Amino acid sequence: MPRAAEISVNEREFILQGLKENIRLDGRPFDAFRSLELNFGDEHGVADVQLGKTRVIARVSAEVTAPFVDRKFDGIFNISTEFSPMASPAFEIGRPTEAENILSRILEKAIRRSGALDTESLCIIAGLKCFSLRADLHILDHDGGLIDASCIAVIAALQHFRRPDVAVEGENATIFSIREREPIPLSILHHPICVTFSYYNAGEIMLMDANLAEEQVREGEAVITMNRHGEVCQIAKYGGVSVDPMALLNCTSVALEKVKDITKFIQRRLEEDAKKRDVGGLIAELSAENAR
Amino acid sequence: MAPQALLSPLHQADGSATYSANGYSVIGAVNGPVEVSRRDELPEEAAIEVIVRPAAGVGSPRERHLESLLRTTLQHIILTRAHPRTLIQLTLQITSLPDEESAGDGSALSYSSLPLLPPLLTTALLALLSASIPLSTTLAAALVAISATGKIKCAPTAAEMVRAGPGVSSLHVFAFSAGRALVLAESEGDFEFGAWEEACAVAEEACCERVAGMEVDGEAGNGQAFLRGVVEGKVGREMRWRMAV
Numbered sequence: 001m002p003r004a005a006e007i008s009v010n011e012r013e014f015i016l017q018g019l020k021e022n023i024r025l026d027g028r029p030f031d032a033f034r035s036l037e038l039n040f041g042d043e044h045g046v047a048d049v050q051l052g053k054t055r056v057i058a059r060v061s062a063e064v065t066a067p068f069v070d071r072k073f074d075g076i077f078n079i080s081t082e083f084s085p086m087a088s089p090a091f092e093i094g095r096p097t098e099a100e101n102i103l104s105r106i107l108e109k110a111i112r113r114s115g116a117l118d119t120e121s122l123c124i125i126a127g128l129k130c131f132s133l134r135a136d137l138h139i140l141d142h143d144g145g146l147i148d149a150s151c152i153a154v155i156a157a158l159q160h161f162r163r164p165d166v167a168v169e170g171e172n173a174t175i176f177s178i179r180e181r182e183p184i185p186l187s188i189l190h191h192p193i194c195v196t197f198s199y200y201n202a203g204e205i206m207l208m209d210a211n212l213a214e215e216q217v218r219e220g221e222a223v224i225t226m227n228r229h230g231e232v233c234q235i236a237k238y239g240g241v242s243v244d245p246m247a248l249l250n251c252t253s254v255a256l257e258k259v260k261d262i263t264k265f266i267q268r269r270l271e272e273d274a275k276k277r278d279v280g281g282l283i284a285e286l287s288a289e290n291a292r
Numbered sequence: 293m294a295p296q297a298l299l300s301p302l303h304q305a306d307g308s309a310t311y312s313a314n315g316y317s318v319i320g321a322v323n324g325p326v327e328v329s330r331r332d333e334l335p336e337e338a339a340i341e342v343i344v345r346p347a348a349g350v351g352s353p354r355e356r357h358l359e360s361l362l363r364t365t366l367q368h369i370i371l372t373r374a375h376p377r378t379l380i381q382l383t384l385q386i387t388s389l390p391d392e393e394s395a396g397d398g399s400a401l402s403y404s405s406l407p408l409l410p411p412l413l414t415t416a417l418l419a420l421l422s423a424s425i426p427l428s429t430t431l432a433a434a435l436v437a438i439s440a441t442g443k444i445k446c447a448p449t450a451a452e453m454v455r456a457g458p459g460v461s462s463l464h465v466f467a468f469s470a471g472r473a474l475v476l477a478e479s480e481g482d483f484e485f486g487a488w489e490e491a492c493a494v495a496e497e498a499c500c501e502r503v504a505g506m507e508v509d510g511e512a513g514n515g516q517a518f519l520r521g522v523v524e525g526k527v528g529r530e531m532r533w534r535m536a537v
Contacts, residue, residue, distance in 0.1 A: 041388055053303045057387060061348040084345055086321040086383040088304055093343060093351075136348050138385055140319060141302045178391075 004090035007216045015217050019205050025213060031254060033209045034145070036262070038156055038269045044183065045161030049153040052211060053143035058153035059136045060161040064175060067123065067130040075122020076132040079107050079154060087142035099146065106147055106236055107137075110192045110225040111154055114233035118187040124166050124173050131163055133186075144212040147223055151194040156266050160273070161186055190227040193262050195255040197222045203241045206251070208258070222248060224255045228263045297414075297522045299422045305383075307423020309415055314449050315390030316411040320419035324380030332379065337372035339379045344412065347386045354405045361409065362416055365467060365476045369417075371426040380425060384412055390450030404480055407450070409465045410435050413476070414515075421523060431475055432499040432515025433467040436491040438483055444491055446498045464488065466495035470516060 015025055024030065034052030041048065045060035067074060081104040083091035091097060096104075111117070122131040135154050139146060162183035165176045198210040198218040210218060220239025226232050232252060237243065295313035302308035305321035312318070325338055332339045342363045344355040362382075370380060386408070410433040417431060437448045440461045445452070453460060462481030469475050474496075479488065499515040 059348055084383050085381050086305060086385060089323040089326050089381060141304050
């Protein structure tokens with residue numbers, strides 16, 4: 001396995017010196033995200049997120065399986081994060097790095113365990129059939145901020161995804177293909193977004209959305225996941241440096257502003273995409289709903 | 293839809309390319325020559341590693357099969373002896389498939405891995421070009437379907453294959469080098485040798501540039517001509533500083 005190029009001593013000193021003088025390498029303020037771009041694929045459930053030079057594609061797919069025996073009324077939802085050497089030659093297939101483990105653990109906590117997706121709505125026939133949803137994350141380009149970008153990608157892809165419609169008659173379920181019936185959006189209860197803070201100079205300097213070079217010289221990081229209502233889903237703190245609890249509390253209010261912005265951005269992009277798909281207002285015309 | 297290609301869309305990899313044609317989109321990245329692990333090290337040439345990642349789910353034997361086909365083909369094209377004891381690592385990520393492929397309706401599409409091979413090969417070659425890995429030649433690949441009635445169709449679309457259903461009796465993938473040498477021939481299904489030869493000739497026509505003097509303007513479907521166009525664009529952009537007066 002080839003090793004990733006480590007940052008040199010000079011570069012490290014340069015970045016740290018700059019931070020002490022309140023200057024970031026790319027000229028951003030300390031509490032600014034890089035430019036965020038979000039595009040959707042031709043199919044439903046594909047979200048392509050670009051955060052600066054970091055690029056992540058999330059793809060949500062569904063199939064029908066039997067539910068777990070102990071959870072008869074729940075569908076199945078999995079997030080798969082496997083790094084490939086595309087992002088960095090140091091990533092190897094089948095041998096997860098620490099970054100990969102942390103990413104999958106945080107997404108698990110932030111999206112799955114916070115109950116963002118209503119898994120009960122994925123149930124078709126209790127104990128017999130349910131939808132198994134799977135979100136595949138493809139990291140194409142790695143320039144730091146993988147956790148933030150991946151979380152945005154998964155949340156956007158889930159909101160964009162449409163599952164096939166089903167009709168249940170007794171013990172028989174009919175799954176309609178996309179051509180037969182308009183597919184149905186997932187029921188999502190809230191939209192958690194991750195914001196990563198990086199700590200430098202014994203916890204005195206705090207950066208938002210560090211890029212790869214800044215990530216390599218940081219002393220600690222804290223990942224805060226919130227939704228736009230200000231509910232904290234999880235806080236994870238990694239690295240050796242100690243952080244003042246009051247400062248961490250302060251971080252949540254800073255994070256909330258960012259989370260609101262990002263949620264609004266995702267919503268806007270989703271609406272733009274819906275408008276693009278709905279050529280000539282066909283969906284409104286096909287709807288059988290009466291005006292009340 | 294005409295095939296589309298974009299060179300070097302990624303920042304981290306040494307070279308990268310996206311290619312989409314007929315509903316298939318693939319993004320490829322090349323890292324190399326890089327340090328090689330002791331296990332894979334070859335004393336006199338570069339080791340080549342090809343990784344194919346499916347759009348959804350984890351890799352299966354189908355991807356492993358495609359990887360081995362790609363590796364053996366690319367081995368003959370990359371000048372591996374120029375970089376002994378190194379590794380050239382090629383990652384191909386499939387980003388989208390035609391809608392028909394996932395339908396699973398028993399047509400030739402849903403069980404065969406051959407329709408994926410031409411887009412993967414083209415992406416691999418474009419990524420290698422973008423990474424400036426020395427190559428002995430370029431190559432172009434084409435998919436050919438022979439129907440039960442003996443009709444030969446070059447580069448059938450996914451919709452056509454689904455419509456034909458069991459009417460497709462065999463599928464073939466041919467790859468030709470710039471010098472019109474056959475470098476890859478993979479076939480599936482029932483066919484006669486005569487039909488195979490005919491299919492091979494059709495694929496050669498689709499892959500290789502016409503002999504000088506027979507040039508037809510605005511020919512789009514031609515494999516080598518397409519590659520030439522993409523590379524011309526790349527060189528044009530890189531040499532812009534020289535052209536400016």
